[in-house]
Amino acid sequence: MDSSSRFSSPSSSINSARGIFCSQSLNLRSISAIGYDMDYTLVHYNVKAWEGRAYHYCMENLKKLGFPVDGLTFDPDLIIRGLVIDKEKGNLVKADQFGYIKRAMHGTKMLSTRAVREIYGIELVDLRLEGRWVFLSTFFSMSEAVAYMQMVDILDDGVIPANLGPFDYKGLYKAMGVALVAAHVEGRLKSDIMSNPEQYVELDPELPFTLLDQKEAGKKLVLITNSDYHYTDKMMHYSFNRFLPGEMGWRDLFDIIVVSANKPEFFQMSHPMYELVTNEGLMRPCFKAQIGGLYSGGSANMVESSLNIHGDEILFIGDHIYTDVNQSKVHLQWRTALICRELEEENSALIHSRGCRESLLELINQKEVVCDIFNQLQLTLQRRSKKLNSQLKTVAATNMDNENLSQSMQKLLDVMQILDVKIAPMLEADGDLFNKRWGYLSRADLWDKSHLMRQIEKYADIYTSRVSNFLYYTPFMHFRSQEQNLAHDSHTNYCSRVDKFPSNGKLD
Incomplete structure (x- = not known):
């Protein structure tokens, strides 16, 4: 590839999928x-070919042991790097930078947001608990994760022969792991690759x-x-x-x-x-x-x-x-x-979704403005009803009587519900261009970084999609980390959000 088709200088590479990104100078x-x-x-391997072959030999070994795996096929879109296997519950989860679980899949079926909250609540992923959590941090994890999640479906369906012994989700993971390790140890996998490297x-x-x-x-x-x-x-x-x-x-x-x-x-x-x-x-x-x-x-x-x-x-x-x-x-x-090769695909997905994300953020900002006004009116009503702090005025001070105040609040609620109807499917679709189940690699939701991204920033001084990206920086490059913004670095004028509140105190 000609370098001019990628970026003309290191200073412009920050916007490139082939750039080198710096966490620590x-x-x-x-x-x-x-x-x-x-x-x-x-x-670099063709992931679908390499991991598909590993999956094939893993399933062969499981079949020899008596597991009913006929008809199962390797589905690389089922997972992305950075997910975490929960061996206790037979789930695959995506956590944010703090360890809170944002998305989850049981077997090969995605769980609803409500189900995720009911199962995990405020429970955090703790990678130090290796007996429970398995972090999928490399492409070599793909065959393992796909095989395990499919085996969870088989266990739930109750079709594992009784003579193989009773299994819980942890035991199932162990059995699958033994079969996968055997696929590597037997040497057939690497023999295939050495015989036909052009395929892999x-x-x-x-x-x-x-x-x-x-x-x-x-x-x-x-x-x-x-x-x-x-x-x-x-x-x-x-x-x-x-x-x-x-x-x-x-x-x-x-x-x-x-x-x-x-x-x-x-x-x-x-x-x-x-x-x-x-x-x-x-x-x-x-x-x-x-x-x-x-x-x-x-x-x-x-x-x-x-x-x-x-x-x-x-x-x-x-x-x-x-x-x-x-x-x-x-x-x-x-x-x-x-x-991290996936950075190239993620960068492309982010570029193509830029318009949708801007529209989504605009709707969210509109809802915040409406919500701020509603909260101010609610506080005004609260102070009146309790006759406390009556001398204090809210930001959205109004001369409306209580009945008109309540009617205005209901109208604001109606507007928020209309906005929610528009926002919800857009939030669900955010990240679909990268992976329809899990969204972006580096993000847990619209705002938060993923657990993988936290690990990268904590331990990798720099990160990039491939080694050859160094070719366009010179071996003498000084990579400098970007200024880190803190929450209090962002100065927003809160009062400006209610500027659009009608001066007559009435909503159309």
């Missing part, structure tokens, strides 16, 4: 090393040049992936080598390569490190990584020691909010960048 000049995850970071991998010609720029700028590049060497070599060779100059191969881009890293433990503790000495995967123990080396296992501390680079001199880029971003920041104080 980050100067790339202070970064000496850049670490990369591979899956869904340096190598989406190529990005700009990506290798992004890393070349960083390398030529003096950054040490490190690949840290949980995938094994054979899979890593196949995927990286397919994705990179065709675009690199001359005889250069993907391994030439990196100063250190670590496969089978076992993240997040890689960032938390030390494990034995092995050097891979042959293409067949022969390994020998080692105690220190060398520049140009290829290793299995080990720890982040070993990488720091080998490069003689520590803490905030290192930027780690990955797609998993916990395994990549949270852990490298919390345990090592590395700087962090999150890759």
Whole structure:
């Protein structure tokens, strides 16, 4: 893609789907090393194909165990990243930045707003309670979530054979998880992908040049992936080598390569490190990584020691909010960048829905004006009836008698009900262009950020849709966070809302 078709300069990128967005200021000049995850970071997969294949093998394993899964198909539109599985209730929920549940689905059926309130009330999602809540923070969660929600329907229908044992929703999640893990462990899934990478991998010609720029700028590049060497070599060779100059191969881009890293433990503790000495995967123990080396296992501390680079001199880029971003920041104080491909689709959806959102906000503002006037009249009536504070005047002071005051209030109620009829379906439809069930990735409703967005802003210094977006910022870019507005920063003239109240105190 020609850069001019995207944005002409970093200063204009803030409005671009391919921009890099900053939560905490980050100067790339202070970064000496850049670490990369591979899956869904340096190598992006066709989600429907990859996760659909994982789902297929999961269902095969469940069928072998005796579960009635015939006829079920993978539906990637059923979920979005950032949702949370409630294993106690068999629900999938979307929470806001504070953990309050805004939307929920039981099995594959969306619950009404009223049902959500009745089930959860003011209960908060607490991701520390891993026995109950499962945060879907990566594309790899899609096959898991779709399979589980469909299995909840089967459990509710009472068609699981009795010989498989009684199941509650937690037990069902465990059984489904075992089947999915087996799909990965058996090796058939990755064997399929290595045999036909063109069906699963989406190529990005700009990506290798992004890393070349960083390398030529003096950054040490490190690949840290949980995938094994054979899979890593196949995927990286397919994705990179065709675009690199001359005889250069993907391994030439990196100063250190670590496969089978076992993240997040890689960032938390030390494990034995092995050097891979042959293409067949022969390994020998080692105690220190060398520049140009290829290793299995080990720890982040070993990488720091080998490069003689520590803490905030290192930027780690990955797609998993916990395994990549949270852990490298919390345990090592590395700087962090999150890759979230859905930002491009969400940006497009927001652009196309701009007119509808503006109309919706205008209606909401109209209702607020009417509601403010109603509240002032109600307070006036209250003070008169109780004969308290009679000397005080409300903002919407009026000379109407009580009967006319009550009639005016009823008219205002009628107007609010008319506005509600218009507003309700527009609120329901907000976000439909991104996902009809769950709305936008970054928003829990019209106003509040989603729980995922809170996690991103808390742990990712910068975030963007793909690594190749760095190509248009230079390796010396100083990303600066935007000014953070506080509630009291916004100065609105409350009294202006009642300016339209008729001077004669009567409503037409």
